[in-house]
Amino acid sequence: ADVDGSYEPVQMQDSLLDTMWCEGDEGDGNGQWVQMNLGSSQSVSSLVIRNGNAYSFAQSMKSNRATAATVTFSDGATKNITLKASALEQVIALGSHNTSSVRVTVTEVKPGTEFNDMCISEAYVR
Numbered sequence: 001a002d003v004d005g006s007y008e009p010v011q012m013q014d015s016l017l018d019t020m021w022c023e024g025d026e027g028d029g030n031g032q033w034v035q036m037n038l039g040s041s042q043s044v045s046s047l048v049i050r051n052g053n054a055y056s057f058a059q060s061m062k063s064n065r066a067t068a069a070t071v072t073f074s075d076g077a078t079k080n081i082t083l084k085a086s087a088l089e090q091v092i093a094l095g096s097h098n099t100s101s102v103r104v105t106v107t108e109v110k111p112g113t114e115f116n117d118m119c120i121s122e123a124y125v126r
Helices: 009-013 057-062
Strands: 033-051 065-073 078-082 090-110 119-125
Touching: 009 033, 009 119, 033 065, 078 090, 090 119
Parallel strands: none
Antiparallel strands: 033 090, 033 119, 065 078, 065 090
16 A cells, blocks of 8 residues: 555555655764664565655756665675666665675665655565
8 A cells, every 4th residue: 555654664665656764863864774684584686676765857866866886795795886876666676695685775865855854655675
């Protein structure tokens, strides 16, 4: 169901572009993280992400968007990634990893025009 007004991490995996995770802490979102727990060890090779509020171009410009992040796997391996500040779907190659969790820690943001909260509309690994 659409849960407008809620900005919890679960919003990143609801297939609705007008819902999202927003970090909501002091600051611009740099250093904030979200973790995807996979339940068991699985092979993953890419991160699929829609940055900001992906509902519309106008909405996407209002909030901060991640432009760089560190991806951390359950075995401690890491990968630094670059993200476009676009709300269009991005597929980021991670290399092949067997992992039970994937943590995405934002390391750089592009400021929004209205809100100082960093948001991600959709994110999952495959």
